[in-house]
Amino acid sequence: MPEVIVRKTITTVEDIFHEGGPRAEKPYRRGAIASVIKNPYAGRYVEEITPFIEDLKPLGLKMAQDLIAAMGENSATIEGYGKGAIVGAGGELEHGALWHAPGGYSMREVVKDSKAIVASTKKVGPVGARLDVPVTHANASYVRSHFDSIEVGINDAPRADEMLVILVMTTGPRVHSRSGGLLASEIKGEDGLK
């Protein structure tokens, strides 16, 4: 099985106090963690790529735990999440899709109430490419206040034979959320949707 080789890790935490409106008593916190890994399938077409999913699981779990720690949060205070991947020029979009299971299930393992599907996006891009990683409520996808996205990228990656695999988490609604829809306080939390 291919080995997971990590070249670098980038962790970003943002505290948002306001966006032109009233200052939040507790800032809205958003975090992102990205690992720059070697793409074992770069440069050629490989039919059977699923073994790498298993290999990525320990990395996914470690990234989820490290991100919560970097944010100074715990499994109960994370309210939103998302994931993404940027595949370097020598790879294909399908390689990014390998991140769906290890990225998603790692967060659902460490975030307490997490019945909702983990929103995701991915693309093939050059060094310095940025990805807008979508965020939804971790327990009910329709919670409108928690829809957000976090831009993630790094100037020196992904090289052609690399991939960025990304997890993001948030601690609440957008800082001036006021566009209606389902509220977090109203969810049933049974089906991951409402």
Next chain:
Amino acid sequence: MSTEKLTAKIRKLSTIVEDIHLEIGQQIAPSTRRAAAIAVIENPFAGKYNEDLEELMVIGAELGTLLGERAVAALGIEPAQVESYGKGAIVGENGELEHAAAILHPRLGGPLRAAVEKGAALVPSSKKMGGLGTPLDVPLGHKDAAYVRSHFDAMEVRINDAPRANEILVAIVVTDSGRPLPRVGGLEAKDAEGKDGLR
């Protein structure tokens, strides 16, 4: 450090940590790490010419402490373990380059040095005007001896939604190490005296 009572009106704070494990096939052990602490603040002088920039100098002192401490905390190291540092600012379009200078140069350095212990060397800096998402390459140098060649570096910082026209983005970067694979000679950190800030 609480942010509520500051002169600086902060819209957001961000920290970025880079941890480099491998470069061009070579293991980096221990990994080299750098952290940027960034504040997006309101520019009190946006849209008008003010001769006296005192308020921005006060903000500079506040941010030297706030961002210096946050950057060190993000690396999870003791202040004395910081090896290099740098600072920078991006001024939104309704301000002027001098606003960045007023924050960065008169009073930010002292509190930053307190946050990293010592810091005999000049704090390298960069500044520019820019719009939302503008990247800034913040220069880095060894904190006690500017000629240490292994620690000349830079870290790119950017925030997609800042600075707005009436804002200033201020960044402080600290590291626990030099470049991942330094091998171009010059003064080495272990040979630096760290008295005059140069060697």
